[in-house]
Amino acid sequence: AQRVTQPEKLLSVFKGAPVELKCNYSYSGSPELFWYVQYSRQRLQLLLRHISRESIKGFTADLNKGETSFHLKKPFAQEEDSAMYYCALSRGDYGQNFVFGPGTRLSVLP
Amino acid sequence: GAGVSQTPSNKVTEKGKYVELRCDPISGHTALYWYRQSLGQGPEFLIYFQGTGAADDSGLPNDRFFAVRPEGSVSTLKIQRTERGDSAVYLCASSSPEGRTEAFFGQGTRLTVV
Numbered sequence: 648a649q650r651v652t653q654p655e656k657l658l659s660v661f662k663g664a665p666v667e668l669k670c671n672y673s674y675s676g677s678p679e680l681f682w683y684v685q686y687s688r689q690r691l692q693l694l695l696r697h698i699s700r701e702s703i704k705g706f707t708a709d710l711n712k713g714e715t716s717f718h719l720k721k722p723f724a725q726e727e728d729s730a731m732y733y734c735a736l737s738r739g740d741y742g743q744n745f746v747f748g749p750g751t752r753l754s755v756l757p
Numbered sequence: 758g759a760g761v762s763q764t765p766s767n768k769v770t771e772k773g774k775y776v777e778l779r780c781d782p783i784s785g786h787t788a789l790y791w792y793r794q795s796l797g798q799g800p801e802f803l804i805y806f807q808g809t810g811a812a813d814d815s816g817l818p819n820d821r822f823f824a825v826r827p828e829g830s831v832s833t834l835k836i837q838r839t840e841r842g843d844s845a846v847y848l849c850a851s852s853s854p855e856g857r858t859e860a861f862f863g864q865g866t867r868l869t870v871v
Binding site for chain 2: 651656690691692693696733735744745746747748749750
């Protein structure tokens with residue numbers, strides 16, 4: 648069965664501090680992993696995906712198949728990073744019906 | 758339109774009533790998805806359309822839930838005999854057919870069953 652866990656419901660850090668949002672998954676095949684973000688009063692939007700191996704808004708995430716993790720990291724958090732972050736898994740075949748984690752609310756304090 | 762549009766944005770209905778939620782995907786997107794998000798949880802997959810047909814409806818919780826996409830564009834999620842437990846935000850997303858591309862989400866319909 649496919650499953651995504653995000654152990655922290657809420658993560659608070661001070662501006663300029665490093666941040667790491669944890670994500671673990673269970674899936675027997677070759678998954679695609681994504682991070683989606685929802686800013687206040689905005690719709691859910693893609694932040695990054697592991698196959699792109701890119702940095703978006705200073706965030707990076709590395710897929711670790713050995714640890715079945717896809718943690719999201721940023722070296723210096725900004726107040727505008729405050730949002731809900733969802734880790735999501737897609738089976739990797741055609742179509743993207745995701746399995747989402749429960750989400751972590753990131754609060755960046757001034 | 759510029760993005761995925763969902764109507765209504767809010768719907769309050771009485772227990773036992775029938776409701777329809779509408780999704781207008783991005784023009785040209787053949788893939789369309791419905792998700793349900795309950796308070797404090799991540800979105801939960803309901804159904805996925807490729808064109809007019811439901812390619813995967815394994816997430817529909819029971820036979821009170823049904824979705825259609827008759828012309829391969831607009832989709833309607835239909836809920837019969839609503840229950841208080843159906844209260845949630847219903848999200849729609851669409852993506853283009855070329856490979857594994859980004860799914861774009863609508864703003865959601867907040868359904869409250871009283």
